[in-house]
Amino acid sequence: MTHHPLPLALTVGDPAGIGPEIALAAWLSRRQHALPAFYLLGDAALMAARAKRLGMEVPLAEVEPGEAAPRFAEALPIVPLAAKFHDDPRRPDVANVPGILESIDRAVADTFAGDAAAVVTCPIAKKVLYDGGFRFPGHTEYLAELAKARTGVEARPVMMLAGPKLRAVPVTIHIPLAAVPRALTTGDIVETCEIVAAELARRFGIAGPRLAVAGLNPHAGEDGSIGREDEEVVRPAVAALRAAGIDARGPLPADTLFHGRARETYDAAICMYHDQALIPAKTLGFDDAVNVTLGLPFIRTSPDHGTAFDIAGKGVAKPDSLVAALKLAGDMAARSAA
Numbered sequence: 001m002t003h004h005p006l007p008l009a010l011t012v013g014d015p016a017g018i019g020p021e022i023a024l025a026a027w028l029s030r031r032q033h034a035l036p037a038f039y040l041l042g043d044a045a046l047m048a049a050r051a052k053r054l055g056m057e058v059p060l061a062e063v064e065p066g067e068a069a070p071r072f073a074e075a076l077p078i079v080p081l082a083a084k085f086h087d088d089p090r091r092p093d094v095a096n097v098p099g100i101l102e103s104i105d106r107a108v109a110d111t112f113a114g115d116a117a118a119v120v121t122c123p124i125a126k127k128v129l130y131d132g133g134f135r136f137p138g139h140t141e142y143l144a145e146l147a148k149a150r151t152g153v154e155a156r157p158v159m160m161l162a163g164p165k166l167r168a169v170p171v172t173i174h175i176p177l178a179a180v181p182r183a184l185t186t187g188d189i190v191e192t193c194e195i196v197a198a199e200l201a202r203r204f205g206i207a208g209p210r211l212a213v214a215g216l217n218p219h220a221g222e223d224g225s226i227g228r229e230d231e232e233v234v235r236p237a238v239a240a241l242r243a244a245g246i247d248a249r250g251p252l253p254a255d256t257l258f259h260g261r262a263r264e265t266y267d268a269a270i271c272m273y274h275d276q277a278l279i280p281a282k283t284l285g286f287d288d289a290v291n292v293t294l295g296l297p298f299i300r301t302s303p304d305h306g307t308a309f310d311i312a313g314k315g316v317a318k319p320d321s322l323v324a325a326l327k328l329a330g331d332m333a334a335r336s337a338a
């Protein structure tokens, strides 16, 4: 009997977005990209309708997770949810929220049950979920909550955008820009860097990773003359990290941190807020960067883009970032199993 590695559990994301069609396209490219086996937690009727709408010939197989890997070569395995979705691209509907969450919950449950090697998520629209009563900023924090519910241990999730040219980590994530200076603490910077250093070693095979810590203010505060946070919050964090044996440098001016020669000097840039990390990450690699959540007791990756409601159902969405997310999850799982 052939031995199949555990498949990846792929969530459907918002069904009105591009998640369903990039999942179909990723499956079609499975041989070209040597993708690890995955199954979609979704609704076969929705997937059949979206494939038909886009003229994509994708055989679908409703399966249990245990049957997914052996079926993957010949059909896109779908593990059905209780929830059903309409094929209504570009029209997000709060009525889809329970099904969107069921897909995420089930992916995590399957991973804890040993039926899946990792969780890969298609994009959700935060506003739609918030309107449906979701009280977490995004997947990142929700996944940490699901982990805690299962292990009883607090998880500190860390967002990393990882591409061939840059790995970038925002210390504060989905909070208003005006709230960043108050939210940023030395302890959070230290904790984030510790998790990044440990996970780069464990899950990416980078021994002694080099971390470049960006400043918050222009020119990293210019010795405290343009804002005090770099001297009072960031610098003590870097000192504590260095004392603990972590190769961290900073605070470094963020404007000169992302050009080619600078990027050669570190393995991850630690940034103080969302756009400081995600603008360079998506500019340098919108099609191949992956959103990875570190600090969880399981592997989670996601494409770097969102639901792209403007193009859903039009047949122009590129599956590249999802393909990269599936490959990275497979690589991370293989390294963790070795």
Ligand SMILES: NC(=O)c1ccc[n+]([C@@H]2O[C@H](COP(=O)([O-])OP(=O)(O)OC[C@H]3O[C@@H](n4cnc5c(N)ncnc54)[C@H](O)[C@@H]3O)[C@@H](O)[C@H]2O)c1
Pocket: 018, 022, 122, 123, 124, 125, 126, 127, 139, 291, 302, 303, 304, 305, 306, 307, 308, 309, 310, 311, 316, 317, 318, 319, 320, 321
């Ligand atoms: N992982 C996630 O769940 C995730 C990530 C980012 C944004 N979001 C959410 O997505 C929603 C929309 O966000 P946004 O509009 O800022 O960003 P977006 O990434 O959805 O779209 C930005 C632009 O890029 C284009 N684009 C995105 N993905 C593409 C692809 N695969 N192929 C071709 N073009 C693509 C879109 O058409 C749009 O013009 C928001 O609600 C946001 O919260 C979710």
Ligand SMILES: N[C@H](C(=O)O)[C@H](O)COP(=O)(O)O
Pocket: 137, 138, 139, 140, 141, 278, 291, 302, 303, 304, 305, 306
């Ligand atoms: N900030 C992420 C991005 O722009 O790519 C994104 O919104 C995803 O967040 P979650 O993985 O927490 O849903």
